[in-house]
Amino acid sequence: MPPCYSVNSHPVETILSWVKAGEIAIPEIQRPFVWDATNVRDLLDSLFQGYPVGYLIAWRNPSVRLRDGSLSEGKKVLIDGQQRVTALMAAVLGYQVLTKEYKLTRIRIAFNPLSRKFEVLNPAIEKDVTWIPDISEAMKNAANPFTVFKAYCAQNPTVDQEQVMQSITDLLAIRNNLIGFVELAHDLDIETVTDIFIRINSKGVVLNQSDFAMSKIAASESYGGPMLRKAIDYFCHMAVAPEFYGQIAERDPEFAATDWFKKMAWLKDENDDLYDPSYTDMLRVACIAAFERGKLSDLVSLLSGRNFETRQYEDEIAAESFVRLGEGIMDFIKETHFQRFLMIIRSAGFIAPGLIRSQNALNFAYALYLKLRRDKYDPAVIERTVRRWFVLSLLTARYSGAFESQFDSDIKRAKEGDFSEFLAQTEQAVLSDSFWSFGLVQELEKASTNSPYLNLFWAAQVKLEDRGFLSRDITVGQLIAHQGDIHHIFPRDYLKKFGMKQGAYNQIANFVFTQSEINIRIGNKAPKAYFAEALEQCAGGPLKLGGINDRVELENNLIQNCIPGASLDLEQGDYAEFLKARRELMAQKIKTYYNTL
Structure with missing residues (x-):
């Protein structure tokens, strides 16, 4: 089959002239320039040394048929190499670039003909006459390097003039250095273009389809x-x-x-x-x-x-x-x-x-x-x-x-x-009774605070205006809004004493939202122990865990948080059975919630 792209090498000056003439569209030139100035410096140094700087990849827009029947030839759209070309336009042609704050600025790259080094212009270099402070000014005289040489030697009369002339000639010759240019055929589909891009790009960067659209x-x-x-x-x-x-x-x-x-x-x-x-x-x-x-x-x-x-x-x-x-x-x-x-x-x-x-x-x-x-x-x-x-x-x-x-x-x-x-x-097709009774319950059999199903449970509690675990007045919604604590019903340190690992104590069904002060008071006690304190305060004892002081209110709070009824008397040996029962209650709450939407 015929090749779906062409590969050529073009001088820097030719590529920049295409950009100035609008033959190549560079979408990124109106977006923030993400390179640091030091990256621009390094690119210039690589070109100066004759090192390869990677391929530019362009995808030609298809020629479109106009209403009068004639064809309008499409532009080349640069899909890889925007940062490099923008850097060259900034350093060589003196174009302004947009910063990350969307502010236009100049990136000035200085060159020292004696050390043959490039640096980002700074106040110290600007005062040092051994540096050419802005190579874009020198590039304006690319056709006549002697003009640049003469101006430099006027400020540095004792330098080795042969060395300086050679350095300036090599600097201005950057415009003639070759860059690889891959042009993809206009009739390629995005999937093929993406595949070519990945194969050519040594960094393995994935090309996003939205980038194609934005370029277009x-x-x-x-x-x-x-x-x-x-x-x-x-x-x-x-x-x-x-x-x-x-x-x-x-x-x-x-x-x-x-x-x-x-x-x-x-x-x-x-x-x-x-x-x-x-x-x-x-x-x-x-x-x-x-x-x-x-x-x-x-x-x-x-x-x-x-x-x-x-x-x-x-x-x-x-x-x-x-x-x-x-x-x-x-x-x-x-x-x-x-x-x-x-x-x-x-x-x-x-x-x-x-x-x-x-x-x-x-x-x-x-x-x-x-x-x-x-x-x-x-x-x-x-x-x-x-x-x-x-x-x-x-x-x-x-x-x-x-x-x-x-x-x-x-x-x-x-x-x-x-x-x-x-x-x-x-x-009817995807939310059957078996989904609520089995499928969703299985999804809750995981250890993760980032599970979408745990988040659905929190959303259900927000929607249903549930109170936080053992909270009399503070809702789950308020706790989420103000970064309340996610608490382990069977405390983590309590379970770790019995040799349980992270995957065991961080089960979805072991999590509730609660107030920080309640979480702190619970500490590493077994549920049986801290629920005994909650029952004691419901019987007239001092408040130790939140403000609930009524047995019916406590039971309602446990129901809202899907805590099985037998939890008031649970210890480590009951943990597996507790998780099973709570997953089923959580799934039913999510079902109830969905039906209210």
Whole structure:
């Protein structure tokens, strides 16, 4: 079969000229530059020494058919090597780069012709006339090294002029040094491109499909891609750092004048971290909600203008796809949409980010919310459907493994008819009596504080407004919100005295949320011992464990925390039977909780 890519070597100057002319699109040039200045220095030194600096990999955008029937040749989009090329543009051409704080700055690399060393410019070097302080200024005279040589010798009249001339000639020759350039054919699918990338990249870096999409967006100037790319990046950054709002307004007035900026302005006063989406999350949600497709590879194809029936690329499809993506991203960032969705998630008991162990489930739930809203479902139906689907997804680990295929299948069912009916059918299929009585109980037979099923139990307790273990007034929700203690019902140190290992005492069914002071008072006592103290205070004795002083109230607290009735008299020998009984009670509580959603 014919090769699906070409491999050539091109001079640094040629590659930089392609970038300046727009023949190569570098998506990362408008994103924060993640390299340290020392990495830039080391890259220049490697080129100076004639060392290899790795391949650049570009994927040519397909040529698209315009409405008049003519073909528009696609750009090369750099998918690996953005940091290296950006570094060269900064050091050789003097371009500014964005810092991690989204501030434009110059990276100045100095060169010493005597020691033939590169360094990041600092005040000491700037005062030392034996250094050329900024090689980008010297590179402007690459065609005439004598000009640079003459200026240097004027400040350093006693140097070995032959040595200096050779060093300056070698410095300016960096522009002629060759870099390997791999160009992938436009008709390759993402899976093939990813495989080629991994085989070529010696570091074994995995290429993310969302990176393809972001590269495609940034490279598509005629469709408003660069501004859309900024909207996605800026929203994600502001979600984590609200103070970034002021920096955008000050440093990017062009973007600050757009509707994108106005729609995300609410983030400047928002400190909630329940859902801090990445650009991958935003693209997935928009792909599902706006295109009714679950695979990001399909989004890349549509943004390229692919007609899935004819397998040709058409400008009209690309233009329409960018409009739809823009609408999907706008829906994502609207305050009313985002906040109402989070209200639904919180109403299911997920009040802290640590309770949510599946970002895929959260992403699909938000996409489902946006889709149902666009389809004008009744708000009450949307709320109930999204809440139940989200929890069902967690209960069944629906979006683990080949989750994109599951996304695709589920959103197509939403497209075909009433999603509420699909939800009911799915519940009958995957949440049978055997799931609640056996499947879920088995999932609770593990040792982990990070189990999604333990988190579901905590969410159930939050939703049902249960009190913390042995707490009279403090709820589990309040304990989670204020970082209360996760306590071992059979204390860890108590079980360790009997030779039990971590896997035994850290069983899911041995955990409860409680107040720190109660946890401390329990110490390493057997349940029989500390429950005796709780019973004593219910009989009029002094308060030692929390504020419960009524036997009925104590029994209700144990029921809320799924503590088997016989636990008041348990010791180490009863531990295995206790775990078995509590798992069954926990599973039943989660079932009760699900039915309230």
